[in-house]
Amino acid sequence: PILKENLGYYIEKYDIWSSYKPEEDGVFIAYASIHGNTAEAAKDLAKMLEEKGAKKVSIMDLARCDMAEAIEDAFKYDKIVLAASSYNFGVFTPMEQFLHHLIGKNYQNRKIGIVENGTWAPSAGKCMKEMLSQMKDINIVEPLVTIRSTVKEDTRVALNELADSILR
16 A cells, blocks of 8 residues: 555654653653552542643553553653552563563653552562663653552552652
8 A cells, every 4th residue: 555645644753652752741651450449549540640730641451451452552652650560579471471561662752650469469660660671761750659469548648649740
């Protein structure tokens, strides 16, 4: 096929995609939850971001969504929050797979927040940071939020701080 119409549109898209620029100002929250507690934290964070004026907030459950759509949103928005449960001293498999896809696609130039969940020995945050270290121009914002099993008041305070940091 040969493009004959709307060439400016396609050239603009190519320029954005080839330079790894985000298409929109917004926050994508990708979460991988085992028992639903990490999902609750992700949904709480999404609500906080919207209340603080985020232009767009997209949220996806990596264990149940189409991975291609999750990758699309990761590239579409300029900010992303990764929220995952710890699993076997690592990170829950859907998040690990998602990050491997991003590494393979040379993901870069983004601001990223991290939320981990682990009752005894939280390990998801460390694992996600290690995988993110393989990407260029990634700005990991503080605080790294740690949930100990269920969302509690101190978790909500930390999520609120993360919302402020990601929107700055």
